[in-house]
Amino acid sequence: MQKSTIVKSIYLFVLLGYVLCPFRLFAQDRFDVRASADTDRIRIGEQVKLELTARVDPGKLKEAGLQMVFPSLPDSFNHWEVVDRSALDTVTSAGTQEQLLRQTLTLTSFDSGRWEIPALKFEMIAASGSVDSAFSAPIGIDVNTVAVDTTKAFKPIKTIRTVAWSIWDYWLYMVIGAAVVLLALGLWWYFRRRPAKAPAPPPAPLEPAYDRTLRQLKALEAEKVWQAGNVKEYYSRLTDILRTYFEEQFGIAALEQTTAELLQNIKPVTILNQQRDKLRALLSLADLAKFAKLQPTPEEHADSMQKAVEIVEWTKPAARPAETPDAEGLKQKA
Incomplete structure (x- = not known):
C-alpha cells in the first residue's frame, strides 16, 4: 500500500512539472x-x-x-x-x-x-x-530527369565554329595606341622646337684678398669717417679689414682674438711677423680709441691708415712667373 502511494506521488509530481514547465506552456500557446x-x-x-x-x-x-x-x-x-x-x-x-x-x-x-x-x-x-x-x-x-525522346536518332557533335573578325572588337586598343603615338610625336616636336638655353655666363673670378683689402682701405679713407667725428667707427672698420685679411691670407683666426693673442699667433708667419711693431702700434692705438675713448690727433689717424697699407703691401703674395716655351723645353729635357 505504501509503495503504491509513493508511485502515485512521483507520477503526480512529474505530471505537474510537465504541465507547469514554461517551455511547454510557451510551445503550446x-x-x-x-x-x-x-x-x-x-x-x-x-x-x-x-x-x-x-x-x-x-x-x-x-x-x-x-x-x-x-x-x-x-x-x-x-x-x-x-x-x-x-x-x-x-x-x-x-x-x-x-x-x-x-x-x-x-x-x-x-x-x-x-x-x-x-x-x-x-x-x-x-x-x-x-x-x-x-x-x-x-x-x-x-x-x-529531363525527358529524352529515344525514338529519334542521335545528332552528331557539331564542329567548332569560328567567329568573324571585327575591327570594332579592338577599338579600345587602337585608341590607346593612337594616343601613345600622338603623345610621342608631340613630345618630339616640343623638344625639337624648344629654343636652346643660353649657356650660363662664366662665374666672375674671385678677387684676391690682397686686392680686395687695398680697395676696402682706400674706400674707408675716402669716406672721411674720422673727419666726421666717428673715431670709434673708423678704427673698428680699419682693424676689421686687417683681421679679415689675416684670416684669408694666412689662416689665422684674427677676428676672434684679442690684440695680445693676435700678436702672439703671427710669430710663425715670418713675413707678417716682420711688421710686428707697426701692427702692435696700430692695434694698441685702435683699442684705446675704441674702449678708452682716446681722441688721436689727425696725424695719428693718417699714420694708422698708412701703417695698414704698408702691412698689406709688405705681405703681398709673390706673383707666379709665367712659363715660357724655353722653360717648358728645359723641364722636358730634365
Whole structure:
C-alpha cells in the first residue's frame, strides 16, 4: 500500500512539472513553427525555395528569458545542396503582439528521385542553458530527369565554329595606341622646337684678398669717417679689414682674438711677423680709441691708415712667373 502511494506521488509530481514547465506552456500557446516549399517537384539542377517561419510573442519571450534559434542546415544533406540563405526577417502583425520570424533557403538537387527534406528543429534557449525544441513537418519533393525522346536518332557533335573578325572588337586598343603615338610625336616636336638655353655666363673670378683689402682701405679713407667725428667707427672698420685679411691670407683666426693673442699667433708667419711693431702700434692705438675713448690727433689717424697699407703691401703674395716655351723645353729635357 505504501509503495503504491509513493508511485502515485512521483507520477503526480512529474505530471505537474510537465504541465507547469514554461517551455511547454510557451510551445503550446505561443510557439508555432512551419517549413514550406514553393513546389513539390523540380527537374535536376532546378531550385526550390524553402521558407522557415516561426510565430512568437516577443513579450512572452522576454518575460520567460528565452531566445529563439532557427535551424542551421549544412551546405549538403540528404541529396540536397544549399545554394543561398537569406537573412532572418521579422514581421510584426498589426493589432497584435505577435511577430513572424522568417528565413528563406534556396535548395537544389542533382539526384533524381523523391527526396525528403527532414523535420527541422527550432530551439528555445533559456538564460540558464535549458533548451526546448519544436519540429516542422517533413517535406517530400520529386526530382525528375529531363525527358529524352529515344525514338529519334542521335545528332552528331557539331564542329567548332569560328567567329568573324571585327575591327570594332579592338577599338579600345587602337585608341590607346593612337594616343601613345600622338603623345610621342608631340613630345618630339616640343623638344625639337624648344629654343636652346643660353649657356650660363662664366662665374666672375674671385678677387684676391690682397686686392680686395687695398680697395676696402682706400674706400674707408675716402669716406672721411674720422673727419666726421666717428673715431670709434673708423678704427673698428680699419682693424676689421686687417683681421679679415689675416684670416684669408694666412689662416689665422684674427677676428676672434684679442690684440695680445693676435700678436702672439703671427710669430710663425715670418713675413707678417716682420711688421710686428707697426701692427702692435696700430692695434694698441685702435683699442684705446675704441674702449678708452682716446681722441688721436689727425696725424695719428693718417699714420694708422698708412701703417695698414704698408702691412698689406709688405705681405703681398709673390706673383707666379709665367712659363715660357724655353722653360717648358728645359723641364722636358730634365
